[in-house]
Amino acid sequence: MSEPLQTWCLRIAYDGSNYAGWQIQPQAPTVQAEITDRLRKLFRQPDLKLHSTSRTDAGVHALDQNASFTVPLNARPVAPPRLRLLLNRWLPDDIRIVAAELAPAGFHARFSAVAKAYTYAIGLGERESPFWNRYCWWHSRPLDLARMRAAADILAGRHDFAAFAANPRRELETTVREIHRFEVLECRGKVYLNVVGDGFLYKMVRSLAGYLVEIGGEATWRPEQTQRLLAGGQRISKVKTAPAHGLFLARVFFSPEQWREYRPLLPPVL
Numbered sequence: 370m371s372e373p374l375q376t377w378c379l380r381i382a383y384d385g386s387n388y389a390g391w392q393i394q395p396q397a398p399t400v401q402a403e404i405t406d407r408l409r410k411l412f413r414q415p416d417l418k419l420h421s422t423s424r425t426d427a428g429v430h431a432l433d434q435n436a437s438f439t440v441p442l443n444a445r446p447v448a449p450p451r452l453r454l455l456l457n458r459w460l461p462d463d464i465r466i467v468a469a470e471l472a473p474a475g476f477h478a479r480f481s482a483v484a485k486a487y488t489y490a491i492g493l494g495e496r497e498s499p500f501w502n503r504y505c506w507w508h509s510r511p512l513d514l515a516r517m518r519a520a521a522d523i524l525a526g527r528h529d530f531a532a533f534a535a536n537p538r539r540e541l542e543t544t545v546r547e548i549h550r551f552e553v554l555e556c557r558g559k560v561y562l563n564v565v566g567d568g569f570l571y572k573m574v575r576s577l578a579g580y581l582v583e584i585g586g587e588a589t590w591r592p593e594q595t596q597r598l599l600a601g602g603q604r605i606s607k608v609k610t611a612p613a614h615g616l617f618l619a620r621v622f623f624s625p626e627q628w629r630e631y632r633p634l635l636p637p638v639l
């Protein structure tokens with residue numbers, strides 16, 4: 370008979386600037402490694418595994434990463450508020466546990482999630498503050514937001530997004546994904562892309578951001594060009610990968626009602 374297990378869920382925020390992404394890598398600092406190391410010591414479980422909703426790339430930030438793990442029911446007892454406080458005391462200042470709570474048996478941060486939201490931050494014109502340099506992709510030239518919104522409307526929905534995927538060095542069953550919402554928003558002199566979808570390909574959101582910025586600066590763009598790009602399934606020169614530092618994993622959803630009611634936090638950092 371297998372040992373009874375206790376399932377935990379963590380909500381995590383982090384500045385990804387100093388990390389080689391979420392996922393554990395040899396000889397490189399990662400967010401998953403930092404948290405896993407402390408959980409293993411706390412619960413005295415050297416084989417503890419931490420599973421996340423999203424494996425963010427190097428330099429990408431998170432406001433609401435979710436991660437789950439299990440420990441034996443008879444492991445070191447700790448109340449959820451106490452676990453959050455202990456982890457935040459031990460973790461680097463650029464990683465914070467927003468919440469720690471017990472989850473139902475069978476909960477898995479990756480497979481229980483039904484959608485995710487990303488925010489991409491774009492600055493225009495002169496850089497008025499040095500503090501935005503690590504959280505925003507700056508552009509000196511103006512962008513036509515109407516064109517960007519028209520392209521975003523075409524990209525929303527269920528499509529084959531092969532043209533917006535980078536090579537993940539692994540075979541994929543399908544490159545079809547559904548974008549529930551793709552918005553180009555303005556707030557306090559900056560532009561934000563709000564992308565909500567059921568799942569995303571490797572570097573897909575950064576590729577979408579890079580493409581919209583290209584569209585915003587191209588007066589000759591026509592809607593049929595984006596339609597042909599989706600249909601063709603081949604990445605072209607206009608699909609550039611936007612820098613990682615402008616991207617935030619903004620929210621993880623575990624029911625459709627959550628993403629339908631969601632409104633992004635703008636700006637994502639203060």
